Amino acid sequence: xxxxxxxxxxxxxxxxxxxxxxxxEILHGIDLTLHRGDFCAVMGPSGxxxxxxxxxxxxxxxxxxxxxxxxSEETTTLDDKDLTRLRGHTIGFVFQYHHLITAFxxxxxxxxxxxxxxGFPNAHMRERAEQLIESVGLTTWRNNLAGNMSGGQxxxxxxxxxxxxxxxxxxxxxxxxxxxxxxxxxxFALLRKVNQEHGTTILFVTHNPSLANSCDKTIQVxxxxxxx
Amino acid sequence: MFTTWLPFEWIVAIRFLRExxxxxxxxxxxxxxxxGVIVFMSAxxxxxxxxxIRRVLTTQAHIQLLQPxxxxxxxxxxxxxxxxQVEGAIVQPPLQQTKSIDQWQAIVEQVRAMPAxxxxxxxxxxxxxxxxxxxxxxxxxxxIEPATYFRIVDFSDKILRGTSRLAGSDILIGSxxxxxxxxxxxxxxxxxxxxxxxGVLTIVGVFDLGNKGANQRNTFxxxxxxxxxxxxxxxxxxxxxxxxxxxxxETIAQRIAxxxxxxxxxxxxxxAQFFAAVSAQTTAxxxxxxxxxxxxxxxxxxxxxxxxxxxxREIGILRAMGISRGQILRLFLLQGGLLGFxxxxxxxGIGACALWLWQRLARNADGTxxxxxxxxxxxxxxxxxxxxxxxxxxxxxxAVRAARLDPVxxxxx
Numbered sequence: 001x002x003x004x005x006x007x008x009x010x011x012x013x014x015x016x017x018x019x020x021x022x023x024x025e026i027l028h029g030i031d032l033t034l035h036r037g038d039f040c041a042v043m044g045p046s047g048x049x050x051x052x053x054x055x056x057x058x059x060x061x062x063x064x065x066x067x068x069x070x071x072s073e074e075t076t077t078l079d080d081k082d083l084t085r086l087r088g089h090t091i092g093f094v095f096q097y098h099h100l101i102t103a104f105x106x107x108x109x110x111x112x113x114x115x116x117x118x119g120f121p122n123a124h125m126r127e128r129a130e131q132l133i134e135s136v137g138l139t140t141w142r143n144n145l146a147g148n149m150s151g152g153q154x155x156x157x158x159x160x161x162x163x164x165x166x167x168x169x170x171x172x173x174x175x176x177x178x179x180x181x182x183x184x185x186x187x188f189a190l191l192r193k194v195n196q197e198h199g200t201t202i203l204f205v206t207h208n209p210s211l212a213n214s215c216d217k218t219i220q221v222x223x224x225x226x227x228x
Numbered sequence: 229m230f231t232t233w234l235p236f237e238w239i240v241a242i243r244f245l246r247e248x249x250x251x252x253x254x255x256x257x258x259x260x261x262x263x264g265v266i267v268f269m270s271a272x273x274x275x276x277x278x279x280x281i282r283r284v285l286t287t288q289a290h291i292q293l294l295q296p297x298x299x300x301x302x303x304x305x306x307x308x309x310x311x312x313q314v315e316g317a318i319v320q321p322p323l324q325q326t327k328s329i330d331q332w333q334a335i336v337e338q339v340r341a342m343p344a345x346x347x348x349x350x351x352x353x354x355x356x357x358x359x360x361x362x363x364x365x366x367x368x369x370x371x372i373e374p375a376t377y378f379r380i381v382d383f384s385d386k387i388l389r390g391t392s393r394l395a396g397s398d399i400l401i402g403s404x405x406x407x408x409x410x411x412x413x414x415x416x417x418x419x420x421x422x423x424x425x426x427g428v429l430t431i432v433g434v435f436d437l438g439n440k441g442a443n444q445r446n447t448f449x450x451x452x453x454x455x456x457x458x459x460x461x462x463x464x465x466x467x468x469x470x471x472x473x474x475x476x477x478e479t480i481a482q483r484i485a486x487x488x489x490x491x492x493x494x495x496x497x498x499x500a501q502f503f504a505a506v507s508a509q510t511t512a513x514x515x516x517x518x519x520x521x522x523x524x525x526x527x528x529x530x531x532x533x534x535x536x537x538x539x540x541r542e543i544g545i546l547r548a549m550g551i552s553r554g555q556i557l558r559l560f561l562l563q564g565g566l567l568g569f570x571x572x573x574x575x576x577g578i579g580a581c582a583l584w585l586w587q588r589l590a591r592n593a594d595g596t597x598x599x600x601x602x603x604x605x606x607x608x609x610x611x612x613x614x615x616x617x618x619x620x621x622x623x624x625x626x627a628v629r630a631a632r633l634d635p636v637x638x639x640x641x
Contacts, residue, residue, distance in 0.1 A: 088550015103247040113549040121230040
C-alpha cells in the first residue's frame with residue numbers, strides 16, 4: 001500500500017434513523033483517498049453531507065457500511081476507546097464557531113489535547129503550546145481567557161490547538177464561514193502554512209469559491225455523492 | 229496556568245466550577261448549611277443525651293445483680309389424701325428478707341472475666357436507724373469496697389465537705405441528713421439495725437448526689453462494717469456492675485443472669501421510660517440527618533445536571549480532541565465530590581461557630597453552662613467524608629450522562 005495515504009474511504013455510506021420509517025441515507029457510497037500533504041477543499045450545498053463526511057473521517061461518527069482507513073489502521077472495527085485514542089493522536093479539528101473552552105486561556109486551550117493524553121501537565125507541553133501560539137501570531141494574547149478574544153483570534157487559537165498533537169490530518173469545517181474577509185484570509189493563510197511546513201493533510205469545508213480555488217484540489221459533495 | 233501536580237480531570241473540574249461562580253457558590257452554600265445543621269444538631273443532641281445519661285448513671289451502676297426473689301409454693305397434700313387436694317389454699321407472698329447472694333465471690337470473679345465489663349463491685353446494704361440525741365432517721369446504709377465502688381459512682385466531685393476516704397468505722401452521709409441531724413464531718417453517729425446490731429460511726433464526709441431524697445436516705449460505709457451491722461457476715465446483698473457500652477447493658481445483664489443464676493437488672497430496664505426517650509431522640513436525629521443529606525444530594529445532582537447541559541458543547545469538543553468517556557465521567561464525578569467536600573468544609577466551620585455561640589450564649593441563670601456540648605472532632609471528619617461521598621454519588625447520574633453524550637450532537641449544540 002502507498003505509505004503516503006493518510007485517509008482512505010471505500011464505499012462509505014451513512015444512514016440515520018435506521019430501521020424506522022424516517023430512515024435517511026446521507027452519504028451514498030463515498031470513495032476518497034487523501035495523501036500526505038494534500039490540501040483539499042470540500043464544497044457543496046447545505047445538507048449535502050459535507051459535515052457528515054467530515055465527522056466520519058474525524059472518527060466522531062461511524063459509517064453505516066464501507067471502510068475507513070486512517071494511516072494503515074482499519075477503523076470500522078475499532079471500539080470507542082481505540083477510536084478516541086486514534087482521534088486524539090492523528091486528527092485535529094477546527095470548527096466554524098471556534099469552540100474554544102471559555103474557562104481556559106488561549107495557551108491553556110492549546111495545551112488541553114496534550115494534557116488529556118498525558119494525564120498531567122509538564123514543561124514540554126507548555127513549551128509546545130507557546131510555540132504554536134507564536135506560530136499563529138498570538139503571543140501577546142496567550143494569557144487571555146478564550147471568551148475575551150475576537151472571532152479571528154479565537155479561530156487562530158483553535159488552529160493552534162488542532163495542531164497540538166501534531167496530527168496527520170486536519171479537518172476544518174467552514175473555519176472562515178463566520179469571519180470577516182480579512183480574518184478569513186489570515187486563517188486560510190495559516191492553514192496553508194501549516195500544510196506546507198508540516199505536510200499536514202487538510203480537508204477544508206468552505207462555501208467560498210475563491211478560497212476553494214486556492215486549495216490543491218476541490219471535491220464537491222452533492223446529494224451524498226462525491227464529484228472531483 | 230495549570231498546576232503541575234494536578235491531573236487533567238482535576239484541572240478541568242476546578243476550572244468548570246470556578247467558571248460557574250454563582251452556581252457553585254449557591255450550591256456550596258446549600259451544602260454548607262446542610263452540613264452545618266447536621267454538625268450543630270448532632271453535637272447539641274449528643275451533649276444533651278450524655279448530660280441526661282450522666283445525671284442518671286453517675287449515681288447508679290449500669291447493672292445490679294441481686295439474689296433471686298423468694299417464691300412461695302403451694303403446699304401439696306400427703307400421698308394418702310385424695311388426688312389434686314391442696315392443703316394450704318391461701319398463698320401469701322413471702323417476706324423478702326435481707327439475704328446474701330450465694331457464692332458472691334465466685335460470681336464477682338466470673339462477671340469480671342466477662343467481656344465488655346468495666347467495674348464489678350459488691351455491696352451490702354440494708355435499712356438502719358441513725359440516732360443523734362432525740363433525733364432519729366431511717367436510712368439505707370451501703371457497705372462498699374471503696375476501691376471499686378468509687379469507680380462506679382465517682383464521689384470526688386460530689387463531696388461537699390470532708391473526704392471520701394473510708395476506713396473501718398467511717399461513714400459518708402448526704403447533705404440533707406447532715407442538716408436534719410445537725411451533724412458534720414468529725415461527728416459521731418449512732419447506728420442501729422433492725423436486727424439489733426449497733427455501731428458508732430464517725431462522719432468523714434458529706435456528699436451531694438444532686439437529689440434531695442438520695443441526700444436524705446443514702447449513707448456509705450465500708451463493706452465489713454455494714455456486714456456486721458446488718459448481721460450478714462461475709463455476705464453481700466447486691467453486686468454493682470458497669471459496662472463499656474451503656475446501651476448494651478440489657479444484653480449483658482441477660483447474659484450475666486443466664487451464666488450465674490442471679491437476678492440482673494440493667495439501667496435500661498430500671499429506667500425504661502428514660503431510655504425510650506433517649507432512643508426516640510436518637511431516631512429522630514438520624515432521620516433529620518438522613519433527610520438533610522438527601523436534600524444536599526439532590527441539590528448537587530440538579531446543579532450538575534444543569535452543568536452537563538450548559539457544558540455539552542465543551543464536552544463534545546473535549547471528546548473531539550481525544551478525551552475519553554472515562555475522563556469525562558471522572559471530571560463530572562469530581563465536580564460532585566468537590567462540591568460536597570467544599571460545602572462540608574464550610575459547613576463544619578458554620579457548625580463550629582454555631583456551637584461556639586451556643587456555648588457563649590445559652591447559659592443558666594447563674595451564668596454556668598446549660599450543659600456541656602459534645603465537641604467530637606471525629607464528627608467533623610465523618611461529616612467531610614460523608615458529604616464528599618454524597619457529592620460523588622449525586623454526580624453519578626449527570627456524569628454518566630455527560631460521558632454518554634454523542635460528540636457530533638454535542639458539538640452541533
